[in-house]
Amino acid sequence: MNYQQILEEITAETSALKNTGKVATYIPELGKVDPGKFGIYLQCTDGKSYATGDSHERFSIQSISKVLSLALVLKLKGNSIWNRIGVEPSGDPFNSLVQLEYEKGIPRNPFINAGALVVADILLTELKNPKEDFLQFVRDVAGDQSINYDEKVAASEMQHKDRNASLTHLMKDFGNINHEVDAVLDFYFHQCSIVMSCKQLAKAFTIFLNYGKYDLSKEAAVLNPMLAKRINALMITCGFYDESGEFAFSIGLPGKSGVGGGIVAVHPRHYSVAVWSPPLNSKGNSERGMRALELLTTKTEQSVF
Amino acid sequence: MNYQQILEEITAETSALKNTGKVATYIPELGKVDPGKFGIYLQCTDGKSYATGDSHERFSIQSISKVLSLALVLKLKGNSIWNRIGVEPSGDPFNSLVQLEYEKGIPRNPFINAGALVVADILLTELKNPKEDFLQFVRDVAGDQSINYDEKVAASEMQHKDRNASLTHLMKDFGNINHEVDAVLDFYFHQCSIVMSCKQLAKAFTIFLNYGKYDLSKEAAVLNPMLAKRINALMITCGFYDESGEFAFSIGLPGKSGVGGGIVAVHPRHYSVAVWSPPLNSKGNSERGMRALELLTTKTEQSVF
Amino acid sequence: MNYQQILEEITAETSALKNTGKVATYIPELGKVDPGKFGIYLQCTDGKSYATGDSHERFSIQSISKVLSLALVLKLKGNSIWNRIGVEPSGDPFNSLVQLEYEKGIPRNPFINAGALVVADILLTELKNPKEDFLQFVRDVAGDQSINYDEKVAASEMQHKDRNASLTHLMKDFGNINHEVDAVLDFYFHQCSIVMSCKQLAKAFTIFLNYGKYDLSKEAAVLNPMLAKRINALMITCGFYDESGEFAFSIGLPGKSGVGGGIVAVHPRHYSVAVWSPPLNSKGNSERGMRALELLTTKTEQSVF
């Protein structure tokens, strides 16, 4: 498979398409990004990698961080966490309070905000120095010690915390949050503020390849096979807010998007891939990124289905 | 892979488990089945097949028929149907009216009852002799001309039609049903009443293997690759009512269950498999069937993830 | 109190107001009415009456009939009906299925469609010749034997029955409807199709005055005091769909509106009043009718509060 040529075709074809998306502006820091940025980075299980465009430029990973925090919490606590978080798709916009109330403070899955906030609450208990330790985990799985938080973005999120504060207080009222709401939010907003490039994201997501056995630099698997498989299952059913079915349907890979315009997807036996284009469609996913991944699985004639 | 031995191990191990499930009794005909029945049939892409237990005995396929009616309607109409049905998980019990009302009569996906009723309505328009033609399609994909409707079950469903009649009238009020409500229900209840064995179901679901290119008896693919892939994506995100995430999570294959106790699953490059055990868990899926498939992907160390 | 002068002032003042309402057109027959029609009829407990405009012209009473069917069913069955219907405001648009599903087929109150359909189902059991007997009850309380159904409107409603058929099937599924759905709908649509003038409506609603003791022509009260009081309580909390609070707030009387543009209100110790103006506001209540009644309680400085 000539991946490099395919990536270049995708870049060319998607640049010609008319974009109707909008860069996220709910926090001012995110709105400052250049909407024309675009990059792809594809890391194969054979160790080779391919890239085009701005694939080495860093951006705010936002909700993509939810997969990494889930990986860490599963590594530390295993399946014991599922009494506090579900594994079912939400079928509702990503920040809805409705289902949370009907289900007594148990979030539907770890990729809606409520679920990621519970994961953050568990990590606050499990980690000695939560922010440092989580960052170190991300650096290790990405194989790059220069990765960092964007303190400005984290602070900006904290100033616009009300929706997430409402969710967290509601879950605390149901007994599903153990720490102070502001402590949970501080950790969560830092986690979302991490800046990474497509290259770094694709490298980090190799921990979900080959049943967790793929590792660029180390001998042992980061995740046991069962956990890697489960995270992939969660990504394919719940990774794209109210567009998860559409993503499985048109792209056919497990993946996760963020409002910074990034998407990472995984073809478990073949590759991990990260794409970045800031303008978002009406469901909150990168418009050009979605098209690029659809072209990738169409041109390679590969999907998990 | 020694599939025969694995199936026998699964049969033995699951027979030792304590069952807490209940046979569906909402229509009296379904309640008459022997709860101790159990069978598996696995059909590989290399043409070989493996079986244990009551795998040749026929049972009411119920909601499994929704995959077959979707396959036929996609074959006839292609992706033009998606303006009348969504592709997102429902995140709610399978017969909820709530989401249907919020989304103005457009069902979330073709595997909830409302979605299957819209598929039935389209088939009433597209097929010359709807009941005969649909049955012929099922016979052809299963490669068995003896498959038939169970008129007693269909009649019993019609006597308990109120929930589905409510759904259909609601969608008709929103303009998303074109035929008379009773005509739609008559076709739909017949479709659900089809009796098939695990063997017949596994054979029929080979149309979703190898991008639709697998065919036991014919030269041409029944479905084009894109459609086979899309149906697999829908099965993995929406195939198990409110337990779809759990199924993807613990089993890791596209699949579909029915309240008759049957489950069919597909490992796109390897096999299709059907399992049957009538007692249902609290989410309406076969309890022993779920365990059997979980053991299958654990023992074979194969899943799409 | 010079009611005649007040009614004339109201007529003049409301005719000068700019109307933004729309005549109901969901059934074609209703759409044929002249939007400029306007009348008021006020019947005092001292036997005197006052009127302006088209107060003797008949129109489709529609949902106003729900108060009369409730009065009859309470007269026949007393408070035993409340295990099948609630007495709480719905807090949702008048035809929502959501609450009905959450509350297992028990409608919130007898003035939403679902509740009126349960009342109709009970009357089908209680009355020997349901349509004849109900009409006779209406004629008797209005003191006018010429009142009749409009068969064209009833037939037109039946052709657009889907929303109400959906509600009725849902309640039947929950076991709260005993008769065939079409029989319930036929009775209900006839009930709604009754044509009455403001004069006839005001006379009919005198049964809710003075604790049910007011009666223009007979010695005995039609309703016992408790039942009259309860119907007034239901009208003030539930009589105006999603505008019930607004009506209590701005007008301060028990009342009931219909999509034919009629509103009847009751000042229990003083008068009953009916007003008619076909154009409806966005909540489905007569726009000019609401203004007229607000002026009435403002000018008379009388309300129940």
Added chain:
Amino acid sequence: MNYQQILEEITAETSALKNTGKVATYIPELGKVDPGKFGIYLQCTDGKSYATGDSHERFSIQSISKVLSLALVLKLKGNSIWNRIGVEPSGDPFNSLVQLEYEKGIPRNPFINAGALVVADILLTELKNPKEDFLQFVRDVAGDQSINYDEKVAASEMQHKDRNASLTHLMKDFGNINHEVDAVLDFYFHQCSIVMSCKQLAKAFTIFLNYGKYDLSKEAAVLNPMLAKRINALMITCGFYDESGEFAFSIGLPGKSGVGGGIVAVHPRHYSVAVWSPPLNSKGNSERGMRALELLTTKTEQSVF
């Protein structure tokens, strides 16, 4: 009318009834009250008053304070507040987040928690020394300068603030809260912590009698007639959480309850009445208090209907 004899009959008859209610314990301070306490105080418009039992003993007025804060905000700001709060019944348990989300942060009415929190937010803007000024208003309308906050109860509420914090953050996210969440909660919890006797409550609620013209000690009305009328309308449609219809239905008066076991009701041209009995029914209203008021309107044959 021999009110004294009626109150004594009510006391005797309700003491014989078997109570199934439970004292509120969601904050420990409330749970310390003696469940056997019972008192009634009735204040007539002719200046006479009647009482039985523990009518001079003070208790936590809790949600009854919402009527007093609404009265003050309407006195200060008039009807301009209705763009931030609705006037419709909620049709849902009193602390539901669902409707608030669907209606974009505008609470349905000022008597659900969300609505009272918006009223508190407005008072924080309007009052120079919010807690002092509000307390002075309550002292003035009750005619008793000894009324005070219970700081222990207010502090206990703050420790269990999560549900209300969730509501307030959600509304702040929608732009309907202007002050810091904790400042709003501090004012609100103080307001709810006020301790008053039945006597003091009945005196305070005289401002809603006779169109606001009743005043025990002063020449001028506290409220203009329109505002008094509107608050009565709101009490009858929204005063009893999910039991408002039942209260209107069985008692037939505007009123407001609190989880401290108090209920105040108003017969606009005749009297205000306060009753206290701590055990609550399943809807959160005083069980014996509801019975007492039902007996009062039955025995006096007086209600607004």
